[in-house]
Amino acid sequence: MQAVDATLVSGMDLFIQTVVTKSRLYSEEFIRFLEYFNKIGVGVFVTFIKPIGTGKDMKAEMCDKDDFAYFGELEKKYNTFWHLTCAYGRDIGCIAYKAMCSITAFGDVNPCPYWFKPLGNIFQEPLKDILDRALRTPPFDKHIDTCPIADVAWLGKT
DSSP states (O other): OHHHHHHHHHTOOOEEEEEEOHHHHTSHHHHHHHHHHHHTTOEEEEEEOOSSGGGTTOGGGOBOHHHHHHHHHHHHHSSEEOTTSOBTTBOOSSOBTTTBOEEOTTOBEESBTTBOOOSOBTTTSOHHHHHHHHTTSTTTTSOOSSOTTTBGGGTTTO
8 A cells, every 4th residue: 555655646647457246346345446446546457367276166256247247337337447447449359469468488479468378389380370360260361259267158169
């Protein structure tokens, strides 16, 4: 909290990042969390739990489209957002390969930091070629209005 205070005093923009599970999304604690940070002028960036790391065995805590729709309602009331929040007037849905990718130390180009399904390697071909191919490869070739790796409904598809 001292770092938050120091950042605000410095005049720098700040947002807090937090991980949200299905049960936390609907909790009083999460609403108080949003209200507290919004009251002091800090936005809250949400990452929904993914089926990796500690979330690997927490399928029941993963969100679905209804939960994301509820979060959309919270976005209208609080300064909170996630990577699908429309930015700069562009509604591109899942930003994987469209606005970001993750490149490992070994050169593998993944759609995001949570989805380990590389479509190429920068040590074997130019990044531009990998990204061009990625944008022609399902599901990245179309607008996806959810986060496939965080959406429990997509688990069998990824």
